[in-house]
Amino acid sequence: TTGWLGTNKTLFSGAEIPSQSRKTPGTVHSRMAAGSSGTVSRGADVQQPSSGRTNVRQSSCTVPGLGLVCALVSTIFFSLSSLFVKLVVDLHPLEITFFRCTAQLVCALPPIIYMKLPLVPEDRPPRIYLLARGGFGAVALCMQFYAFHHIPLGDATTVIFSSPIFIAFFAWLLLKETYGWFNFVVTLTTLTGVVLISKPSFIFGSVVPEPNTSEHLLGTLSAFGGAVFSALALVMIRKLGKAVHFLVHITYL
Numbered sequence: 001t002t003g004w005l006g007t008n009k010t011l012f013s014g015a016e017i018p019s020q021s022r023k024t025p026g027t028v029h030s031r032m033a034a035g036s037s038g039t040v041s042r043g044a045d046v047q048q049p050s051s052g053r054t055n056v057r058q059s060s061c062t063v064p065g066l067g068l069v070c071a072l073v074s075t076i077f078f079s080l081s082s083l084f085v086k087l088v089v090d091l092h093p094l095e096i097t098f099f100r101c102t103a104q105l106v107c108a109l110p111p112i113i114y115m116k117l118p119l120v121p122e123d124r125p126p127r128i129y130l131l132a133r134g135g136f137g138a139v140a141l142c143m144q145f146y147a148f149h150h151i152p153l154g155d156a157t158t159v160i161f162s163s164p165i166f167i168a169f170f171a172w173l174l175l176k177e178t179y180g181w182f183n184f185v186v187t188l189t190t191l192t193g194v195v196l197i198s199k200p201s202f203i204f205g206s207v208v209p210e211p212n213t214s215e216h217l218l219g220t221l222s223a224f225g226g227a228v229f230s231a232l233a234l235v236m237i238r239k240l241g242k243a244v245h246f247l248v249h250i251t252y253l
Contacts, residue, residue, distance in 0.1 A: 082157060085148045093145035100141070108250040117245050126243045133236035134252030140229035143222045150219030155197045159223035165190045166231035174235055194224055 085096055112119070121127050147156040165187050172179030197220055237249060 079157070082144075082148055082153060085145050086153045089149070093149055094142060096145050097138070097142050101138075105251055108247050112245075112247050112251065115245075115247075117248055119248060119251060121244060123243075126240055129236050129240050130244055130248070130252055133233050133240070133249065136229045136233035136236060137252070140226045140233060143229065144226035147219045147223035147226060150215050151223065155220065156223045159194055159197060159220060160227050160230070162190045162194065163227040163231045163234070166228050167234055170231055170235045171238065175238060194220065 081100075085093075088096055091099075121130060144156070144160055147160070165183075168177075168179060168183045169187060171177040172183075240249075
């Protein structure tokens, strides 16, 4: 018996077991993963990388229509902001602009510091476009607030919200985007609407029941300028693209 065990101890030690009947834990788990995913045929072994890491594609979470919802909400808040500016009669429009920009800066700085976003771009062209965006935005805001104080809120809002027409023109002029006859006709229609709202005395005469015609005309022109400078600011944002984070744009307003 002792001799038989000595001659056949290799059988009990497993040295003579065929390699096809052995299953390492890595192979078993690989077959289970392949079977559950359905990408590998039955019985096939999946070779894992030597580092033990698997490449997993991370899918971005997108919500359909989120951009439209954000645009709608921003329009509502802009309208409420215009209403509050109209209700504040004890402060000059420049003072209102100062407090508004200060509050905006206070709200934007904490996430910028947390995300460690650079306030000044490294390259020169983005810096120039960002400064131009800030200048155009500040002038537009001052002119809009002046218009809110001197003409009816509905007229001022109508003129200011004509900025998309000027965006199309400046995008064609600065960004070399298309600007066809349809855009040209819409631009002329918008300018005609601005003239009808402003009611200049050299066109309508003195029959327009306005207590102060020159003040109304100046307020309308201010709203028109606000629309133009707002369009320039948005074109600068389009020029910058993704080179600057949107929170940094807010700090330059």
